[in-house]
Every structure is written in structure tokens, then in C-alpha cells.
Amino acid sequence: MHGQTDMKTYIEDIEDLHIFSSATSLHKPIFTAKSLKLGISATACHYVSEQPRIISNHVHMVGCANEDRAAYQEQGRLDWERMLLNRALDLAPTGRLALFILALMKKGDIWDQLVA
Numbered sequence: 362m363h364g365q366t367d368m369k370t371y372i373e374d375i376e377d378l379h380i381f382s383s384a385t386s387l388h389k390p391i392f393t394a395k396s397l398k399l400g401i402s403a404t405a406c407h408y409v410s411e412q413p414r415i416i417s418n419h420v421h422m423v424g425c426a427n428e429d430r431a432a433y434q435e436q437g438r439l440d441w442e443r444m445l446l447n448r449a450l451d452l453a454p455t456g457r458l459a460l461f462i463l464a465l466m467k468k469g470d471i472w473d474q475l476v477a
Contacts, residue, residue, distance in 0.1 A: 392451040400458040409436045
């Protein structure tokens with residue numbers, strides 16, 4: 362952890378730097394409006410804010426099909442929009458946001474190499 366071990370980190374070199382980690386929901390505002398200068402988020406977007414329906418043919422939404430899949434895709438779309446709007450509220454006017462997000466891949470993408 363930054364500043365909690367004897368390991369040298371950038372925290373010692375940058376004035377007025379505050380490291381923050383949050384386990385709150387990405388579906389809600391996290392910071393005071395317009396206060397975030399730099400946000401870096403590794404977001405698991407397959408965690409939807411609410412269960413749109415019971416999945417009938419799989420144990421997880423990434424493997425479901427038909428109406429189940431459509432319901433989770435729509436919930437994901439709504440959640441993605443809400444998450445982006447909330448991060449826009451968090452960001453200062455000159456702020457920047459870097460998102461690292463897991464996503465489903467289609468056959469023909471690198472997925473075929475990963476499961477081979």
C-alpha cells in the first residue's frame with residue numbers, strides 16, 4: 362500500500378496527492394460533484410445493479426440466451442449509462458477518467474485463442 366511500507370512510491374514525490382479506494386457501488390456517485398481530477402477504475406460491468414429476471418438456462422448471465430440474455434443486456438446498457446453519467450458528475454472540469462473493463466468477446470476475437 363502506498364506510504365504504508367518502506368517501498369518507494371510516487372506518493373512521496375507529488376504534492377497534494379490523495380490515494381483513494383472505494384468499495385461502494387459503481388452505479389452511484391462516489392465523490393463530491395466536480396471534485397475528481399484523475400480517476401482510474403477497473404470495473405466489473407457484469408455486476409448489474411439489479412437482477413432483471415431469473416436465468417432459465419444457465420448459472421450466470423454471461424452464458425444465458427434468448428429473452429434472458431436480452432434482459433441482462435438491457436440492464437447492462439442502463440447501468441453503463443448511469444455509471445458514465447455518475448462519473449461525469451464526479452469529474453472536475455479538466456478531470457480525466459481511465460476505465461479498464463472486462464467484456465464479452467465474440468468468436469473470432471482473441472477468445473478463440475484463450476479457450477484453445
